[in-house]
Amino acid sequence: MDSLFADRINDVPRSFIREILKVALDPSIISFAGGLPNRDFFPADELQQATQKAFAHSGKDLLQYSSSEGFLPLRQWIADRYRQTQGLEVSPDSILITSGSQQGLDLLGKVLLNEGDGLLMEAPGYLGAIQAFSIYRPEFINVAVDGLGMVIEELDRRLANHSPKLAYTVPNFQNPSGISYSDANREAVADRLRGKPCVLIEDNPYGDLRFSGSPTRSFYDLLPDQTVLLGSFSKCVIPGFRLGWLVAPDALMQKLLVAKQATDLHTSHFTQCIVHQYLQDNDIDAHIRTIVDAYGGQCRAMIAAMERHFPASVHYTRPDGGMFLWATLPDGLSAMALFEEAVKQQVVFVPGDPFYSDRENSSTLRLSFSCVDDDTIEVGIERLGLAIKKMMEAQS
Amino acid sequence: MDSLFADRINDVPRSFIREILKVALDPSIISFAGGLPNRDFFPADELQQATQKAFAHSGKDLLQYSSSEGFLPLRQWIADRYRQTQGLEVSPDSILITSGSQQGLDLLGKVLLNEGDGLLMEAPGYLGAIQAFSIYRPEFINVAVDGLGMVIEELDRRLANHSPKLAYTVPNFQNPSGISYSDANREAVADRLRGKPCVLIEDNPYGDLRFSGSPTRSFYDLLPDQTVLLGSFSKCVIPGFRLGWLVAPDALMQKLLVAKQATDLHTSHFTQCIVHQYLQDNDIDAHIRTIVDAYGGQCRAMIAAMERHFPASVHYTRPDGGMFLWATLPDGLSAMALFEEAVKQQVVFVPGDPFYSDRENSSTLRLSFSCVDDDTIEVGIERLGLAIKKMMEAQS
Numbered sequence: 202m203d204s205l206f207a208d209r210i211n212d213v214p215r216s217f218i219r220e221i222l223k224v225a226l227d228p229s230i231i232s233f234a235g236g237l238p239n240r241d242f243f244p245a246d247e248l249q250q251a252t253q254k255a256f257a258h259s260g261k262d263l264l265q266y267s268s269s270e271g272f273l274p275l276r277q278w279i280a281d282r283y284r285q286t287q288g289l290e291v292s293p294d295s296i297l298i299t300s301g302s303q304q305g306l307d308l309l310g311k312v313l314l315n316e317g318d319g320l321l322m323e324a325p326g327y328l329g330a331i332q333a334f335s336i337y338r339p340e341f342i343n344v345a346v347d348g349l350g351m352v353i354e355e356l357d358r359r360l361a362n363h364s365p366k367l368a369y370t371v372p373n374f375q376n377p378s379g380i381s382y383s384d385a386n387r388e389a390v391a392d393r394l395r396g397k398p399c400v401l402i403e404d405n406p407y408g409d410l411r412f413s414g415s416p417t418r419s420f421y422d423l424l425p426d427q428t429v430l431l432g433s434f435s436k437c438v439i440p441g442f443r444l445g446w447l448v449a450p451d452a453l454m455q456k457l458l459v460a461k462q463a464t465d466l467h468t469s470h471f472t473q474c475i476v477h478q479y480l481q482d483n484d485i486d487a488h489i490r491t492i493v494d495a496y497g498g499q500c501r502a503m504i505a506a507m508e509r510h511f512p513a514s515v516h517y518t519r520p521d522g523g524m525f526l527w528a529t530l531p532d533g534l535s536a537m538a539l540f541e542e543a544v545k546q547q548v549v550f551v552p553g554d555p556f557y558s559d560r561e562n563s564s565t566l567r568l569s570f571s572c573v574d575d576d577t578i579e580v581g582i583e584r585l586g587l588a589i590k591k592m593m594e595a596q597s
Numbered sequence: 598m599d600s601l602f603a604d605r606i607n608d609v610p611r612s613f614i615r616e617i618l619k620v621a622l623d624p625s626i627i628s629f630a631g632g633l634p635n636r637d638f639f640p641a642d643e644l645q646q647a648t649q650k651a652f653a654h655s656g657k658d659l660l661q662y663s664s665s666e667g668f669l670p671l672r673q674w675i676a677d678r679y680r681q682t683q684g685l686e687v688s689p690d691s692i693l694i695t696s697g698s699q700q701g702l703d704l705l706g707k708v709l710l711n712e713g714d715g716l717l718m719e720a721p722g723y724l725g726a727i728q729a730f731s732i733y734r735p736e737f738i739n740v741a742v743d744g745l746g747m748v749i750e751e752l753d754r755r756l757a758n759h760s761p762k763l764a765y766t767v768p769n770f771q772n773p774s775g776i777s778y779s780d781a782n783r784e785a786v787a788d789r790l791r792g793k794p795c796v797l798i799e800d801n802p803y804g805d806l807r808f809s810g811s812p813t814r815s816f817y818d819l820l821p822d823q824t825v826l827l828g829s830f831s832k833c834v835i836p837g838f839r840l841g842w843l844v845a846p847d848a849l850m851q852k853l854l855v856a857k858q859a860t861d862l863h864t865s866h867f868t869q870c871i872v873h874q875y876l877q878d879n880d881i882d883a884h885i886r887t888i889v890d891a892y893g894g895q896c897r898a899m900i901a902a903m904e905r906h907f908p909a910s911v912h913y914t915r916p917d918g919g920m921f922l923w924a925t926l927p928d929g930l931s932a933m934a935l936f937e938e939a940v941k942q943q944v945v946f947v948p949g950d951p952f953y954s955d956r957e958n959s960s961t962l963r964l965s966f967s968c969v970d971d972d973t974i975e976v977g978i979e980r981l982g983l984a985i986k987k988m989m990e991a992q993s
Contacts, residue, residue: 202848205762205794207733210708210852213859243660249652256645264639264835300696300839304861311732312606332859336707337603366601398601439660441866443696452598456606463609463728465700469865470837 213335214328217555221540225549231581233568234549236376236524240572242492243439244483251478259474267470269462271298271446275477279432279446286409289421291430295448297457300468302406302433302445306333308464309367309429309447312456313400314339319365323351325527325556325565327376327404330369339367341558346378348518350386356393367400372420374407374523377556377567381521384417391423399427400453406433406445407523409489412497414521426450434476436524437489442472496524499570502578510586512593517568524571527553530564531593537562539592548584609731610724613951617936621945627977629964630945632772632920636968638888639835640879647874655870663866665858667694667842671873675828675842682805685817687826691844693853696864698802698829698841702729704860705763705825705843708852709796710735715761719747721923721952721961723772723800726765735763737954742771744914746778749785756789763796768816770803770919773952773963777917780813787819795823796849802829802841803919805885808893810917822846830872832920833885838868892920895966898974906982908989913964920967923949926960927989933958935988944980 225232255263270276276293283289299305306329314320314337322331324343331341342363345352350372359365370390372382382390394401403420421428430448438444449457461467500520507517507528514531530536536552543549553565573581621628651659666672672689679685695701702725710716710733718727720739727737738759741748746768755761766786768778778786790797799816817824826844834840845853857863896916903913903924910927926932932948939945949961969977 202846205709205796205849206852207707207709207711207714209711210856213855237662240657240661243657245652245657245660248660249649252648252652253645256641256648261636261639261641264641264644264837265636266633266831266836300861300864303859307860311603313601313603315603315605318603329859329862332855336856336859400601435662440662441660443861443863443865450598453601456602459609459728460606460732463699463725463732464703464860465696465839466725467839468696469839469868472865472867 209336209338212338213332214555217552221549221551224544229547230544231548231573231577231584233570233573233581234551235569235572237572238436238440238524239492239495242488242495244479244488247483248439248475248479251482252475254482255474255478263471263474265470267467269458269467271296271468272470272473272477275473276446278477278480287419289419291448295451295454297447297449297454297461298468298473299445299447299461300465301435301443302404302431302447303329303333304464305431305445305447306330307336308457308460309402310334310337311460311464312453313367318367319363321359321365321368322558323370323375325377325553326369327371328555330404331555331558334369343558346375346380348380350380350382351390353386353389356390360393364397365399367402368394369402369404370420371404373405373417374410374520376407376523377525377551377553378527379518379520379523379525380527381414381417387418387420387423391420394427395424400429401427402429402431404431406431406436409437410493410496410524411522412493412500421448429453437485437492438476438479442469442476444468444472444476493522496571499573499575499578500526502575503568503570503582506579506582510583512586512589515589524569526568526570528566528568530566530589532564534564534592534596535562536564536566539566539588542588542592543585546584546588548581548588550585605732605734608734609728610951613948617945617947620940625943626940627944627969627973627980629966629969629977630947631965631968633968634832634836634920635888635891638884638891640875640884643879644835644871644875647878648871650878651870651874659867659870661866663863665854665863667692667864668866668869668873671869672842674873674876683815685815687844691847691850693843693845693850693857694864694869695841695843695857696861697831697839698800698827698843699725699729700860701827701841701843702726703732704853704856705798706730706733707856707860708849709763714763715759717755717761717764718954719766719771721773721949722765723767724951726800727951727954730765739954742774742776744776746776746782747786749782752786752789760793761795763798764790765798765800766816767800769801769813770806770916770921772803772919773921773947773949774923775914775916775919775921776923777810777813783814783816783819787816790823791820796825797823798825798827800827802827802832805833806889806892806920807918808889808896817844825849833881833888834872834875838865838872840864840868840872889918892967895969895971895974896922898971899964899966899978902975902978906979908982908985911985920965922964922966924962924964926962926985928960930960930988930992931958932960932962935962935984938984938988939981942980942984944977944984946981
C-alpha cells in the first residue's frame with residue numbers, strides 16, 4: 202500500500218498537536234495547549250431555539266441538496282456585517298460559504314498552487330495553513346513576524362529573489378503569536394505586493410475578539426483586487442458546525458466554485474440556516490463582548506502570572522485580542538525539550554516547531570488563555586516557570 | 598488573475614448540470630434531469646425530534662471542535678450495519694466520516710493520485726467522480742459498462758497497456774446508467790485486480806434502494822485488502838446534512854486522516870450527533886422500504902411509458918434499484934441536440950456527455966425517476982418521445 206501514496210501527502214507535516222491533546226486528557230495536567238474557544242460561551246439554548254424555528258419555517262427545505270455558493274441570506278448577512286463593522290463593500294456574490302475556514306485554505310491551494318509555486322508565509326504562522334498548503338507542494342517563502350507585523354526588510358529580501366503567487370497572513374491577533382499588524386505595516390506589505398501577480402489572503406478568525414487597542418485597516422481596503430478574505434463562525438458562535446466563508450474577486454470565485462463542487466458539492470445547508478436564524482434573533486455584538494471581556498481578563502491574568510513566575514530572560518507577546526500568546530525562551534533552550542519537563546510539572550503548551558514550515562528545536566512556544574480561569578492560569582504558569590528554571594539550571 | 602490559476606483547476610470539466618437546473622426552474626418544464634432524492638420522504642419531524650434530544654443529552658458537547666475521524670457511536674452504527682445487511686466485518690477504526698461521499702472522492706484523489714497516474718473509470722460513470730478526480734490530473738482509463746457490469750474484454754485490453762492505481766466503480770444501480778454488476782462480473786473484475794498495486798473504490802450511495810432482483814457480493818468481500826467503500830446518508834435519510842463515510846485499510850486511513858485534517862479538520866459534529874440519534878430512535882429499514890416502494894413504482898411507470906412513446910430503436914436500461922435509468926438513441930442522434938428539441942417540448946434530462954471523461958455528442962442520456970409521480974412521467978415521456986421522433990424525422 203505504501204508505494205501507492207501520492208507525493209503530495211508525504212509532504213504534509215504530521216501534527217504534533219494530536220499527541221499533545223492526548224497528554225492533556227489527564228485531568229491533573231493544566232493545558233495551555235488547546236486552540237479551542239471556551240465552551241462556556243457557546244449559545245446552546247439560543248441555537249436550539251434557532252433550530253426549532255428553522256424547522257418550523259423551512260421544514261424539508263432545510264434538508265435537500267443546496268447551492269455550492271451557500272445560503273444567500275447568510276451571505277447577505279456577512280456582506281452587511283463587513284459594511285457595518287469595517288466599512289468594506291462586499292457583494293454576497295463574492296462570498297462562498299465553506300466547511301470551516303480551513304476549507305477555504307484547501308480550496309485556495311487547489312485553485313492557485315502548482316507544485317513549486319511560491320507561497321509567502323508568516324514565520325511563525327498558522328499550522329493549519331501550513332498543513333493545507335503543503336498538500337499542493339508550494340515553495341514556502343517564510344517571512345518573520347514581530348510585534349508590528351511582517352518584518353519589512355525581510356519581506357523585501359524575499360521579494361528580491363522570489364515571486365510568490367500567494368501571501369498568507371493572519372493580521373489580527375495571529376495564531377500562534379497573538380500579534381497584530383500595525384496600520385503602517387499593512388500599508389508597507391500592501392505597497393510591496395500591489396500590482397504583482399500575487400493573491401494576499403487575510404485570514405481573520407479572531408478579528409472580532411479585540412480586548413484592547415484600536416481597529417486597523419483590512420488588506421481588502423488596501424489591495425481590493427488582490428485580497429481574499431477568510432472568515433469563520435467558529436470563534437464567535439460555535440466551531441462544531443464547521444462554518445466559514447471566503448470573499449474573492451469574480452474570476453477567482455468562478456474557479457473556487459468549480460473546486461468547491463468537486464470537493465464536497467456544498468456546505469451543510471441545515472447548519473447554515475440555523476446560524477442565520479440565530480444571527481437574526483440574537484445580539485451577536487453583545488455575545489462577542491461577553492467573550493472578549495473573559496478572554497481579555499484571562500490574557501491579563503496570564504501576563505501578570507508570567508511576570509511573577511518566569512525568568513526575566515523569557516520574552517512574550519502582549520496581544521490586544523484573540524486566544525493566544527507567544528513566549529520566547531533564552532537562546533539555546535528548546536521548547537520541545539521544555540515540553541518534556543513541563544509534562545513532569547503537569548502543565549502543557551504547544552512548542553513552536555509546527556508553526557514553522559522549516560524549523561526544529563525552536564525556542565518559542567504558544568500558550569492559549571481562552572479556556573482557563575485565573576486560578577488555573579496562576580498555578581499553570583507557576584509550574585511552567587518552574588520547568589523553565591529547571592531547564593536553565595540544567596543548561597548552565 | 599487568469600494567469601494565476603493552477604493547471605489542475607483548468608482540467609476540471611465545467612458542469613452542464615448547472616445550466617440544466619436553471620432551465621428546470623420553469624414550472625412548465627418537466628424535469629427528469631435532477632439527481633435529487635425525493636423530499637416527500639425526508640423524515641423532517643423525526644430529525645427535529647432527534648435534534649431536540651441531542652441538545653437535551655449533549656448540550657454544548659454538540660457544538661465544540663471534534664475528532665477528524667468522526668463521532669465514534671455513528672462509526673459503530675455504520676460498522677454494525679455492514680455486518681447486519683451485508684455480512685461484512687468492518688471496524689469503526691476503519692471508518693472515516695466525510696462531508697458527503699463526494700468528499701471521500703476528493704480525499705482519495707488527494708492521497709493516491711500523482712499527476713498522470715492511471716485511474717480506471719466506468720464509461721459512462723458518475724460525473725461527480727470525474728470532477729473530483731480531474732483535480733488531481735490522472736490519466737483516465739475508461740472501461741465501458743453494460744447491463745452486467747464492466748465489459749471484461751475491454752478491461753483486459755486496458756490492463757494489458759495500463760497499470761491503474763485506482764479503479765472507480767458504482768456497482769449497485771449505477772449513476773448514471775442504473776445498471777448493476779452481476780456477481781460473476783464482480784468476481785471477474787476482482788480477479789483482474791487481485792494482488793495488483795491498485796485500490797478499488799466501491800461507491801455505494803444507492804445500494805439500499807433495491808426494488809427488484811437479489812443482493813450481490815461487495816468488492817470488499819472479494820478484495821478486502823484493496824477495496825475502499827464509500828457510503829452516504831444522502832439517499833436514505835437526507836442530503837442536506839452532507840454526511841457520508843469511507844472504509845479504508847489501516848495504512849491508507851492514516852494518510853486519509855492527514856488529508857481530512859488539512860482539508861476541513863472534521864465534519865460537522867452536530868449533524869453527526871443528530872443523525873446518530875435519529876438512527877437510534879427510528880426504524881431505518883421501514884423508512885427505506887417506503888422510499889424503495891415509491892422509486893420502484895416510478896421506475897416501472899417510466900419504463901411502461903417509454904415502451905408506449907419511444908421509437909423501438911431507442912434502447913434503455915431496466916434498473917433493479919436506485920434513481921436513474923439510461924437511454925441510448927439510434928446511432929448518429931446526439932443527445933445534446935435532442936436536449937434543445939426537448940426544451941421546446943418542455944421536458945429536460947441530462948445528455949450523456951458529462952458522464953464520460955472523453956466524449957462529445959454521445960447518443961446517450963440519463964433520466965431520473967426519483968422525484969416525479971406517475972402522471973408527470975406519462976406526460977414527460979410522451980413529450981420526450983415526440984422530441985426524439987422529430988429529431989429522427991429531421992435526420993432521415
